[in-house]
Amino acid sequence: MKKTGLKLSEIDPRGPNDIDRDAIEKEAKADLKRLDALCYRMYAEDRHALLVILQGIDASGKNGTTKHLAQGINPDGLQVYSFKKPSELEIEHDYLWRVHQGTPHRGNVSIFNRSHYEEVIVTKIHPEILSAQHLPESILNDPDIFEKRYRHINDFERMLAENGIVVVKFLLHISKEEQLERLRERLEDPKKQWKFSQDDLEKRKYWDSYMKAFEEMIEATNTPYAPWHVIPADRKWYRNWMIGRILVEQLESLKMEFPTIDNHKVTLEQLSNA
Amino acid sequence: MKKTGLKLSEIDPRGPNDIDRDAIEKEAKADLKRLDALCYRMYAEDRHALLVILQGIDASGKNGTTKHLAQGINPDGLQVYSFKKPSELEIEHDYLWRVHQGTPHRGNVSIFNRSHYEEVIVTKIHPEILSAQHLPESILNDPDIFEKRYRHINDFERMLAENGIVVVKFLLHISKEEQLERLRERLEDPKKQWKFSQDDLEKRKYWDSYMKAFEEMIEATNTPYAPWHVIPADRKWYRNWMIGRILVEQLESLKMEFPTIDNHKVTLEQLSNA
Numbered sequence: 001m002k003k004t005g006l007k008l009s010e011i012d013p014r015g016p017n018d019i020d021r022d023a024i025e026k027e028a029k030a031d032l033k034r035l036d037a038l039c040y041r042m043y044a045e046d047r048h049a050l051l052v053i054l055q056g057i058d059a060s061g062k063n064g065t066t067k068h069l070a071q072g073i074n075p076d077g078l079q080v081y082s083f084k085k086p087s088e089l090e091i092e093h094d095y096l097w098r099v100h101q102g103t104p105h106r107g108n109v110s111i112f113n114r115s116h117y118e119e120v121i122v123t124k125i126h127p128e129i130l131s132a133q134h135l136p137e138s139i140l141n142d143p144d145i146f147e148k149r150y151r152h153i154n155d156f157e158r159m160l161a162e163n164g165i166v167v168v169k170f171l172l173h174i175s176k177e178e179q180l181e182r183l184r185e186r187l188e189d190p191k192k193q194w195k196f197s198q199d200d201l202e203k204r205k206y207w208d209s210y211m212k213a214f215e216e217m218i219e220a221t222n223t224p225y226a227p228w229h230v231i232p233a234d235r236k237w238y239r240n241w242m243i244g245r246i247l248v249e250q251l252e253s254l255k256m257e258f259p260t261i262d263n264h265k266v267t268l269e270q271l272s273n274a
Numbered sequence: 275m276k277k278t279g280l281k282l283s284e285i286d287p288r289g290p291n292d293i294d295r296d297a298i299e300k301e302a303k304a305d306l307k308r309l310d311a312l313c314y315r316m317y318a319e320d321r322h323a324l325l326v327i328l329q330g331i332d333a334s335g336k337n338g339t340t341k342h343l344a345q346g347i348n349p350d351g352l353q354v355y356s357f358k359k360p361s362e363l364e365i366e367h368d369y370l371w372r373v374h375q376g377t378p379h380r381g382n383v384s385i386f387n388r389s390h391y392e393e394v395i396v397t398k399i400h401p402e403i404l405s406a407q408h409l410p411e412s413i414l415n416d417p418d419i420f421e422k423r424y425r426h427i428n429d430f431e432r433m434l435a436e437n438g439i440v441v442v443k444f445l446l447h448i449s450k451e452e453q454l455e456r457l458r459e460r461l462e463d464p465k466k467q468w469k470f471s472q473d474d475l476e477k478r479k480y481w482d483s484y485m486k487a488f489e490e491m492i493e494a495t496n497t498p499y500a501p502w503h504v505i506p507a508d509r510k511w512y513r514n515w516m517i518g519r520i521l522v523e524q525l526e527s528l529k530m531e532f533p534t535i536d537n538h539k540v541t542l543e544q545l546s547n548a
Contacts (some may be wrong), residue, residue, distance in 0.1 A: 046366075047410045092320075092379040094437035100374045105366040106408050134380050136321045136438045136528075148436050155429035162422050163368035164410045254410075 006218050006231070008211050013175040015232035015242075028241035031248050032072035036135045038251035042107055043077045045256045049104035049165045055121070055217075056172030057210050058200045059182035061233050065172065068240040069247070070083055073109050084115040091133055095119045095149075103160060116156075117169075117221075120149050121213045125206055126168065150220035161225035168250055169226060170243055171214055172233040176207055253265045276474075280492050282485050282504070287449040289506035289516070302515035305522050306346035312525035317382055319530045323378035323439045326385045326521065329395070329491075330446030333456040333482050335507050336387045339446065342514040343521070347383050356387040364526045365407055368441045369393045369423075370430055377434060391443075391495075394423050395487045399480055433498035435499035442524055443500060444517055446507040447486055450481055 042048050050070065054062045066080055081102040090098045096116055104110035123130040126145055131140065139145065157167050174182075183204075186196040203210070224226040229246055233239040261267050316322050325341065327338040340354055355376040364372045370390055378384035397404040398420055405414065413419065431441050448456075457478075460470040477484070496502045503520055507513040535541050 047408055074471075089379075093377060094434060095441065096433065097374060103367060103371065105363070107366075136319055139436065139438055152429075152433040152436065155433065157425075158428040159370065159429065162413065162426065164413055165368065197470060221433060242424065 006215050006230070007171060008215055010025050010241035011173055011230055011232065013173050013232050013234040015235060015238045019238070021160065021237055024241045025237050028237065031241070032068075033242040034248045035069070035072035035244060035251070036074065038248065038256070039073045039077060039109060039255045041258060042109075042251065042254075043074065044107070044258050046107040046259075047164055048254055048256065050247070050251065051104055051160065051165055051167045052108045052109065053115045053117070053167070053169040054111065054113055054171070054172065055115065055214075056233065057106075057174065057179065057207075058203060059179050059186070060172035060174045061236060061239055062172060064236055065170070065239065065243055066111050066113055069111060069243070072244065077108040078111070079104065080111045080113065083115055086133075095133075096152065099186050100156070103165060106163065106164065108274055116153055117217060120146055120153070120217050120220075121129065121210065124213050125209045146216075147220075150217075153221055154223055154226075157221075157223065159232045166250055166254070167226035168247060169221075170246075171218065171228060171230045172239065173230050174211045176204075178234040179204065280489050280504070282447060282489055283331070285504055285506065287447050287452065287506050287508040289509060289512045293512070294472060295511060297513050297516045302511065302518055305515070305518035306342075306462075308522045309343070309346035309518060309525070310348065312530070313347045313351060313383060313523065315530045315532060316383075316525065316528075317348065318381070318446055318532050319451060320381040320533075321438055322530065323380050323527055324383040324521070324525065325378055325434065325439055325441045326383065327389045327391070327441065327443040328385065328387055329389065329391050329443070329488075330507065331448065331453065332477060333453050333460070334446035334448045335513055336446060336509060338510055339513065339517060340385050340387055343385060346518065351382045352385070353378065353382065354385045354387060355387055356391065359447055360407075361475070369407075370426065374430070380438065390427055391491060394420055394427070394491050394494075394501075395484065397488050398490075399483045420490075424491075424510065428497055428500075431495075431497065431500035440524055440528070441500035443495075443502045444520075445492065445502060445504045445512065447504050448507045450478075452508040453478065 001269065030185055039050070056062055061116045071080060072078070079102065081099075083099065083102075086095075086098065099112065099116045102110055102112065123133075130145075142148070160167055183196065183200055186192040218230070229242075231239050231242050313324070316324065328339055332335055344352060344354070353376065355373075357373065360369075360372065373386065373390045376384055376386065397407075404419075416422070434441055457470065457474055460466040492502045492504070503516075503518050505513050
């Protein structure tokens, strides 16, 4: 596996400076049309599928990204899964159980708003969450528990890839200042207050731990069959453009073709007489 | 991985000759009681789970084994899954999708009557089944497709084991003569005719191919975390005894304990005053 040696602090969450917003927004719109056409072809072909995984700290734009992508994908072939705190039933299974259920049907797209990666992020920073997961002591006390989870996740994603599911993972990378701004907005806008939780403030205290967990996660799970993309996400238009671009490139590389009817001339004739 | 170099033809499907049926049946009954007690403890502990996988050619006794085990396990904590020909929905996903859904809740037992192993048995012998599974051409034409499937299966079972699920796999090994006898019985008994299918005769022609596929499967997927047991299964009482014995040993090795109430004396007092 390619080692990334990634330092998030070295990636500017605003993206490049010398960039023309109007041109980028125009390009992002064109990419959404391309994405629509590619997803339609995938739906017709019914062999591949696309799994988009969105991770990022609170207010990093996971919902906004989902909304943007949803404009470019036929809702018939799109399922969005928000993985929140696991239910009692979910905790009674291995932590990949619920995400496996949500993987896309052939021809379809699933977007995961948070995912199995929470199991190597939040559980790493708050071990009390891990302790509540009904694991046998021998597993709970295993010093390699996270190394094993990285391996489980890589194995799982490789199995998906080797069954025709394209897995693309995005880390939405925002600055601490931008998060402050977005949380303030939530507090000030009566239509957004519902999105705010005291928990967000609590988690903000762990900012550096989250960045470290993200870096370790990417280091361990950036694979050829399921690569990570760190997206500078302070500017939403830049984020949307970059994610759309990557997905278009991914789907184009599959060289999918519309299935055709054998002997379509004969069939056309039959149709006329039917 | 331990290489087995297994030759099924070298294993007598009748089991050892010098064996006392009465003693074995008595022992099997005692083991069912032990199994019941162990499963009850597992249910109370709510941390481990047991996944029993039954494979074997038609009429090898998968249903009979399930019935036997069901006598020893509280039905509250037992789920039985018969994996038949996959549905359209199931084919639209990777082949582990449906079996993952059926893995046991913590504290519970799942018995798989057939399983994901069909995907490296029947699909290997009848490639037309594989071709109908909507896979991308690049995967369908991959000469390593079965090697990759073995790896997927091992990775999946290791992930389960590392989440507290004990995986035990049984191949029910019967002779070709015994199968003939059992199929004849199905034809002759009006209450069993529904179990008979013309397909059974067709598959019987492929007997040697099935044996070879079983051997290759065991060679590739007999792992420390999910071992295979080849069960001489011509004599049902011997089969039942051996499987019960192995499960009792497996569960005993977990050294599970009943959870206790902290400060139970204080709690008892509270109860008196409540």
